[in-house]
Amino acid sequence: MKASLYLVLATLFWSGNYVVGKASVASMAPLELTFWRWALAAVPLLFLAQFVEKPDWRAVLRRWPALLFLSALGMSGYTLLLYGALGYTSALNASLITAANPALIVVMAIVLLGEKTTRLxxxxxCLGLFGVLLVLTQGELSRVLSLSINTGELLMIGAxxxxxxxxxxxxxxxxPAIAATAVQVVMAAVTLAPFALALNVQFPDTPAEGWSMAYIAVFPSLGAYLLWNLALKSIPPGTAGNYLNLMVVFTAIITVALGTPLTLVQVLGGTLVVAGVLLTGTKGRARAKGKAGLNAA
Structure with missing residues (x-):
């Protein structure tokens, strides 16, 4: 139950990141957003890890190759691609593409970890991926053949x-989950620092940019990554991935509340994606093999 709550809150915080990030990329570059996001979150996360878990830091750091690789993927790579995408596409479209992630994670779990699934x-x-295609092509599926897809949406696919x-x-x-998250964040800040210096990245100097960075550093950075890593200790990757579809719902609610109307294609595509994930997550996935490490606690 706790793990489910962690995943719901993580997706809520990330949904806000789409909306705030979309507003921020108008005046801040993706590297600027990414660097300050992790630089501001690094020290608080280290203190939190020490206070809650009291980990053996030497043992943690012995896993530095895996942690560095995860940092490059989840902290630097994903975040740069996300903010880059938001410069070209809407927050809602970005979240709708993210909603394909559960299907992708299930396929990866099947290929890499031996998880099983059924025909359902x-x-x-397939239903979820079709919904994403509708959003990518704005309802004109023939655009797939001509590769006429928005740059931002292609970046989101990479993300x-x-x-x-x-x-x-x-x-x-x-x-330990908090220690792992903290070390990954520190590594991201350190590895991005030379690029930030080379590009003369400045600290946000307007109230709007300051509040945006405060939100991004506290909620989608500290809160969401921490909760996601905690949940992954007791929930399989495919199951955790299903919760990412709540981002579509949360982002749509925030978008509408801010006065941006939804299009019919977005509603239809989002409905298909969520329906597909419900099939995949509740009835479609068979019990995983124990040796794959995917049994829920």
């Missing part, structure tokens, strides 16, 4: 592939 599960995967690998690998990491 495959139907759900969800990166996040899929992050989820699969993080699930098998035997490091």
């Amino acid at each position: 599960g495959w139907l759900g995967i 969800i592939i990166v996040w899929g690998f992050y989820t699969i690998i993080a699930r098998r990491l035997d490091v």
